[in-house]
Each structure stands twice: as structure tokens, then as C-alpha cells.
Amino acid sequence: MKLKNGIAGVLCAVLSACGGQQETTQEQQTDIETLNPEGQEVVFWYQHTREREEALQKLIADFNQSNSHGISVRGEYVGRYGDIYNKMNVGIQSGSLAASLVVAYQNQAMAYYQADGIVDIMPYMESPKWGFSPEERQDYVQAFLRQDNVGGAQIGFPPNRSMELLYYNLDWLRELGYDKPPANWDEFAKMCRLAKQRPFSKSKDTSRSLGFLLDIDTSRLAAMVFSRGGDLVNADGTAYLLDSPEVRAALELMRELLAAGVIDVAGEQDAELNEFVTGQILFSQDSSSGLPFYKSGIEDSGLDFEWGVTHPPQTGETPVVDIYGASVSICASTPEQQLAAWLFLKWLTAPEQQARWVRASNYFPVRKSTAKELQGYFAENPHYGVAFSMLDYGKSEPTIASYQQVRRLIQKAMVEAIEGENMDQVLANLQLAANKTIEQ
Amino acid sequence: MAIKGGKTWLVYGGLGLGGLAAGFPFAWMLLASFMTRGESLRRVFLPESLQWGNYLKAWQEADFGLYFENSLIIAVIQVSGTLLFSLLAAYPLARMEFRGRDTVFAGVLATLMIPETVTIVPNFLTITWLHRNMPFAWLNNWPAMTIPFMASAFSIFLLRQFMRGIPNELWDSARIDGAGHVRFLFQILLPLCRAPLLTVGMFTYIGSWNALAWPLLVTNTPDWRPISVGLQQFVSEAGAEVHLQMAGAVIATVPVLLAYFLIQREFTEGISMSGLKG
Numbered sequence: 001m002k003l004k005n006g007i008a009g010v011l012c013a014v015l016s017a018c019g020g021q022q023e024t025t026q027e028q029q030t031d032i033e034t035l036n037p038e039g040q041e042v043v044f045w046y047q048h049t050r051e052r053e054e055a056l057q058k059l060i061a062d063f064n065q066s067n068s069h070g071i072s073v074r075g076e077y078v079g080r081y082g083d084i085y086n087k088m089n090v091g092i093q094s095g096s097l098a099a100s101l102v103v104a105y106q107n108q109a110m111a112y113y114q115a116d117g118i119v120d121i122m123p124y125m126e127s128p129k130w131g132f133s134p135e136e137r138q139d140y141v142q143a144f145l146r147q148d149n150v151g152g153a154q155i156g157f158p159p160n161r162s163m164e165l166l167y168y169n170l171d172w173l174r175e176l177g178y179d180k181p182p183a184n185w186d187e188f189a190k191m192c193r194l195a196k197q198r199p200f201s202k203s204k205d206t207s208r209s210l211g212f213l214l215d216i217d218t219s220r221l222a223a224m225v226f227s228r229g230g231d232l233v234n235a236d237g238t239a240y241l242l243d244s245p246e247v248r249a250a251l252e253l254m255r256e257l258l259a260a261g262v263i264d265v266a267g268e269q270d271a272e273l274n275e276f277v278t279g280q281i282l283f284s285q286d287s288s289s290g291l292p293f294y295k296s297g298i299e300d301s302g303l304d305f306e307w308g309v310t311h312p313p314q315t316g317e318t319p320v321v322d323i324y325g326a327s328v329s330i331c332a333s334t335p336e337q338q339l340a341a342w343l344f345l346k347w348l349t350a351p352e353q354q355a356r357w358v359r360a361s362n363y364f365p366v367r368k369s370t371a372k373e374l375q376g377y378f379a380e381n382p383h384y385g386v387a388f389s390m391l392d393y394g395k396s397e398p399t400i401a402s403y404q405q406v407r408r409l410i411q412k413a414m415v416e417a418i419e420g421e422n423m424d425q426v427l428a429n430l431q432l433a434a435n436k437t438i439e440q
Numbered sequence: 441m442a443i444k445g446g447k448t449w450l451v452y453g454g455l456g457l458g459g460l461a462a463g464f465p466f467a468w469m470l471l472a473s474f475m476t477r478g479e480s481l482r483r484v485f486l487p488e489s490l491q492w493g494n495y496l497k498a499w500q501e502a503d504f505g506l507y508f509e510n511s512l513i514i515a516v517i518q519v520s521g522t523l524l525f526s527l528l529a530a531y532p533l534a535r536m537e538f539r540g541r542d543t544v545f546a547g548v549l550a551t552l553m554i555p556e557t558v559t560i561v562p563n564f565l566t567i568t569w570l571h572r573n574m575p576f577a578w579l580n581n582w583p584a585m586t587i588p589f590m591a592s593a594f595s596i597f598l599l600r601q602f603m604r605g606i607p608n609e610l611w612d613s614a615r616i617d618g619a620g621h622v623r624f625l626f627q628i629l630l631p632l633c634r635a636p637l638l639t640v641g642m643f644t645y646i647g648s649w650n651a652l653a654w655p656l657l658v659t660n661t662p663d664w665r666p667i668s669v670g671l672q673q674f675v676s677e678a679g680a681e682v683h684l685q686m687a688g689a690v691i692a693t694v695p696v697l698l699a700y701f702l703i704q705r706e707f708t709e710g711i712s713m714s715g716l717k718g
Contacts (some may be wrong), residue, residue: 043660049673050501079656079672087657096568098579098660106646204482274481300478326626 002368042073042338044101049369092117100341106146107403109155118329121154122146124342132199142431143231160363162324167284171305172200179378195282196262203279213272218407223322224250227312233398243427249331249418323394402437473686480682498687507670515648521590522644534603551593584658595640602636618683639710
């Protein structure tokens with residue numbers, strides 16, 4: 001009887017807690033409707049520098065001048081992603097967080113959310129007064145919004161996205177007897193072998209001729225795994241899935257090509273970009289945000305060859321591409337300041353601002369209707385247009401809070417695997433270590 | 441005789457190779473700073489013509505003028521503070537007898553074993569508290585950039601080791617002439633400590649000049665950010681412009697090199713006389 005009473009008590013507590021939660025959400029919703037963001041100051045921490053920062057500052061200035069609530073946003077460069085992560089963590093721990101908006105990758109945002117450093121954006125999105133109309137909400141690429149949604153909580157909001165692309169040297173491919181990029185990984189391997197045998201005719205240093213440079217980076221591997229129909233986590237995103245046939249196949253192919261000497265490991269930052277633009281490697285797998293750097297690099301290298309971009313080789317019928325990018329989270333502060341931060345975020349992702357941001361940053365917009373405003377840009381930048389057309393095939397990397405830590409474990413395993421260590425052992429250890437980070 | 445000559449050549453050969461290995465990155469940095477982007481991408485060793493414009497572009501694009509000025513002011517404050525506090529802390533540990541002296545010294549030394557990353561959060565908490573409770577701003581201002589580093593265990597250790605080597609007769613003579621500890625320290629000991637003081641100053645200067653993580657943590661605007669932040673701006677998210685980055689690196693390195701060349705002799709002397717040399 002005591003046990004039954006105990007269980008009933010626990011159930012009551014759980015149910016009342018659930019009810020309380022609902023009430024809180026409703027209360028929060030009501031509160032939002034009555035809030036006044038008049039005259040609020042918003043501090044936005046970002047990682048952009050130079051041209052991108054200039055463009056962002058211009059957007060911020062326009063918002064400050066045009067918004068009807070007298071909200072004032074101040075954009076601050078606070079270092080690269082890692083620096084921002086440190087600054088946020090220290091700020092949260094010391095209770096002196098100076099930001100109202102912060103750029104964060106999904107796993108970083110998850111860590112902030114768990115530490116109560118940021119708030120759920122969903123109530124703002126759904127607010128009848130401050131949120132989206134159904135048409136506006138539908139205009140967002142839903143997959144992008146889902147990337148930041150963890151268990152119903154919107155822990156970030158995407159201002160832009162990038163995609164993992166395969167850059168290819170079309171002139172060199174033609175010299176090798178092909179007129180298009182590889183459709184599958186077997187063809188990719190074959191082309192890499194040929195590239196080793198027959199250097200690019202325009203290359204100024206034919207002593208180094210390779211198919212590909214493997215950058216030891218988790219996103220590179222993730223794209224290879226996605227393209228084989230795999231994933232890095234299980235279906236409900238609660239555990240890592242790294243000892244899988246797709247991860248194994250990706251690493252085994254890289255190991256095999258490396259052993260044959262037809263590919264190499266990127267030994268320095270931007271090595272794949274440098275060697276691609278100088279005609280030393282046939283393919284480069286890199287972020288779409290690098291498109292302007294590839295374009296200007298090829299012009300500056302003086303080789304002037306025809307090149308293109310596509311999705312990584314596939315095993316299935318429909319391509320799957322790795323889409324990623326940092327989002328913006330709203331930091332926990334006063335309700336008025338949070339609302340003001342949201343209003344800026346909403347304004348920043350409106351099609352007009354998105355088009356301006358795309359032109360300056362070369363990122364992908366997050367609202368479909370932006371495409372209408374970008375027709376001229378597509379014509380001027382055909383490679384960007386090609387990449388843009390693949391947005392529908394997007395898939396995102398894990399949003400588990402420990403993913404930052406697991407990225408490092410994956411990179412270590414990549415090195416071990418390509419160096420010839422026992423693959424079974426490497427993957428089993430990786431799987432174990434990665435899932436341990438969740439328990440921790 | 442022949443064996444001795446061979447040995448000498450071997451030593452010189454080894455030293456030459458070491459020098460080459462140490463000097464190569466500098467040479468490459470200098471050469472790359474004069475290249476076009478195409479040349480840096482093609483990894484040529486020598487630029488076809490010297491692109492002096494890279495320096496102007498780097499200076500203007502990264503706002504080096506402001507960062508340079510900030511770094512200089514921060515370095516001057518930090519070096520002055522470190523020298524003063526290290527001197528005052530090292531003197532009693534080296535020359536005065538009091539109960540618990542060795543324990544205090546062991547405590548100072550023990551702080552050397554704590555990794556810097558561990559101290560970041562407590563340091564930040566202290567600075568935030570001071571920022572809230574002091575009449576002047578600490579965050580986004582020079583105090584946060586300099587004061588936490590003025591108490592340096594390494595500098596105290598270095599000066600203490602040097603001071604212990606000074607003969608007691610000097611102190612005895614000073615006392616006969618009526619000098620107390622303060623006068624003895626500033627009028628007699630200080631001129632003798634020139635070499636270790638310059639060494640401490642040099643180490644502090646290099647540390648302050650190269651700092652990046654802490655300045656990013658305690659500043660939100662460029663007003664007090666050092667030159668390393670300007671340099672970081674050249675590494676954009678999707679591709680570095682190596683030629684500009686190297687021009688920026690040369691600009692950032694020159695003051696440190698100049699300072700080192702100016703006090704090279706005293707620096708070596710300071711290291712060897714304080715027992716740090718192996």
C-alpha cells in the first residue's frame with residue numbers, strides 16, 4: 001500500500017510538474033505579449049571579420065535607425081568560435097554575461113542551454129504579436145530550423161547556412177577522359193588514381209599531382225558518411241553511431257587511397273584550397289562559404305582553369321549533403337531585452353536583409369523567398385547557384401551537447417584509421433568513448 | 441689536434457643547422473609578406489617583385505594603428521607593475537630572515553605548477569567583482585589586461601635567485617652607513633639587478649605582446665585590444681590571405697625583436713646569473 005501510495009505520489013508530482021510547465025509556457029507567452037521592448041540595448045557577439053563584419057555592421061546600423069521601438073543593437077567581434085565559447089562559458093559561470101545575442105554551433109548552444117545561459121526561442125516565434133505569420137514561418141527552410149530544435153526547444157535561430165561541397169577541376173577531368181564529376185565513390189577513387197598518373201597540364205609543379213587532400217576534420221567525414229546513407233547518431237539523436245558500415249567504408253576508402261599514394265592528408269590550414277587552385281589536386285571537399293576564396297584563388301594563381309562544384313559522390317539515388325552553420329542564440333537576460341534581441345533576429349532573417357547578407361558573406365539564406373531577390377547574384381556566381389539548388393538535400397550534424405568533444409575524438413580516430421591501425425578496434429573505441437561523453 | 445678541429449666543426453655544424461631551423465620560419469614570414477596572393481598560393485620561395493603594399497593593406501585593414509598603440513601601453517603598464525611587485529616580493533624572500541619565509545617561497549613556487557587555463561575562471565570572477573565594486577572600470581579597460589599578471593611567480597623566483605648571490609658584506613656596509621632595507625634595495629641592490637630586471641621585463645613584455653585569449657575574454661570592443669587580435673582577423677572563416685597575414689606578423693614581431701636586440705647581452709647575463717641556465 002505504501003509502495004502504491006509512493007508511486008501515486010511520484011506520478012502526481014510528475015503530472016503536476018508537467019502541468020506547471022504548460023502553465024509556465026502559457027504564462028511566458030502571455031508575458032511576451034505584454035512586454036515593451038522600447039529603448040532596449042542588445043549586444044550581439046559574433047565571429048565575423050573584415051568584409052563580413054562591415055556588412056553586418058551596416059545591417060545593424062540600418063536596424064538601429066529603422067526599428068520603431070528604439071532598440072539599439074551593438075555588434076561586437078569577440079574572436080573565433082572557440083573564443084566565443086570560452087567567453088560564454090566564463091560569463092555564464094560568473095553570472096556576468098554581457099551578450100544578448102551570441103553566435104553558436106548547435107552543440108555549443110546546447111551546452112549554454114543546459115547551463116541556463118540562453119533561452120528557448122520558440123515562444124517568440126509563436127507569439128501572435130511578435131512572432132511569425134504562418135506564411136512567414138513556412139518561408140524558412142524547415143530543415144534549418146529543425147537543426148536548432150532540441151526536444152521542442154528552439155535553442156538557436158539560423159541566420160545563414162553553409163554546405164559541404166566537392167570542388168572539381170573540370171579541365172583536368174577532361175584531360176583524364178571525363179566530362180563530369182564522379183557520381184559515386186568508386187568513380188571518385190578511379191579519377192584520383194588517374195590524377196596521380198597524369199598531372200594537370202596547366203600545373204606549374206607537376207611533381208605533385210594528387211586526386212584529393214583529406215582534411216582531418218569531422219565535417220569532412222560526416223559528409224562522406226551522409227553521402228553513403230549513414231549518420232553519426234541514431235534515429236532519435238540520443239546516442240552516437242560511429243562504428244557503422246558507412247563510417248567504416250569512408251575511412252577504408254581514404255586509407256586505401258592514401259596507401260596507394262593518390263591522395264594525401266592536408267598538413268596545414270587551407271591546404272586543400274591552396275593545392276586545388278594551383279592545379280595540384282583534382283578534388284577538394286570544402287565548405288560552400290569558401291566559394292569566393294576558390295574563385296579568387298584560381299584567378300590569382302594564374303592557371304585560369306574551368307572548375308565546378310557538386311555534392312560529394314553518392315551511393316544512393318538522391319544525394320545527401322552535410323549542411324551546417326552556426327546559429328544565433330538569445331542569451332538569458334531581462335524579458336524586455338530578450339524580446340528586443342528576438343526582434344532584431346527576426347528582422348535580420350527577413351528576405352531583404354538576407355539578400356544583402358548573402359551578397360556580402362556568400363552564405364546560404366534561410367528563407368526560400370530570398371531566392372527571388374538573388375536572381376542577379378546567381379547569374380554572376382553560377383557556382384553559388386549550383387550549390388543553392390542542393391539545399392533540399394541537406395542533413396545536419398549531431399546536436400548533442402558533447403559533440404564538440406566528440407569531434408575531437410572523431411578526428412583522432414580518423415588519424416588512427418588512415419595510419420593503418422586496426423579498424424575494428426579504432427571504431428569500437430571511438431563508439432565507446434563518444435557515448436561515454438553523453439553519460440558524463 | 442685534428443680531432444679537436446673536427447669536433448669544433450661538428451659543433452659549429454650542429455649550431456648552424458639549429459640556427460637555420462630557427463631562422464627559416466622568420467625568413468619565410470618575411471619573404472611571404474612581400475608576395476602576391478598568387479605567389480603565396482603557389483608556395484614559391486622568392487617573390488618576383490616586392491609587394492610593399494601588403495604592409496599598408498595589412499596596417500589599414502586590421503586597424504593595426506590602434507592595436508599597436510594599445511599593445512604598447514599595455515606592455516609598459518604590465519612591465520612596470522611586474523618589475524615593481526616582483527622586486528618588492530623577491531627582496532624579503534632573498535635577504536630577510538623571518539618565520540615562514542621558506543614556506544611562503546614554496547607557496548609562490550607552487551603557483552607555477554597550476555596550468556593557466558585553471559586560473560581563467562577565478563581570475564575572471566575577481567575582475568568582474570572588481571569591475572562592479574571599484575570606482576573605475578576594469579573590464580574593457582587596461583586594469584583587467586595588466587593587473588592580474590603583475591604578480592608573477594616566475595619573476596619573483598628569478599630575482600630572488602639573483603639577490604641571494606649578492607654578498608652580505610654589502611648589506612653590512614649599508615647598515616653601518618645607516619641604511620634600512622628600503623634604501624638598501626633601491627639605492628644599492630637595484631643598480632646591481634639590472635640584468636635580471638631586464639630579463640624579467642623582457643619575458644613580461646613578450647607575454648603581454650602575445651596575449652590573445654585573456655584580452656578577448658575581458659574586452660568586447662577594440663578600444664583596449666592588443667595587436668594579436670588584429671593579427672587574428674586575417675584568418676577568416678573560409679580562407680587565409682597568407683601574404684597579408686605574414687605582413688601583419690612582421691609588423692607584430694618587429695617591436696619584440698627590437699627590444700630583444702637592444703638588451704640581448706643583459707638578457708643572457710640575467711638568465712645565467714640567476715641560475716636558470718643548465
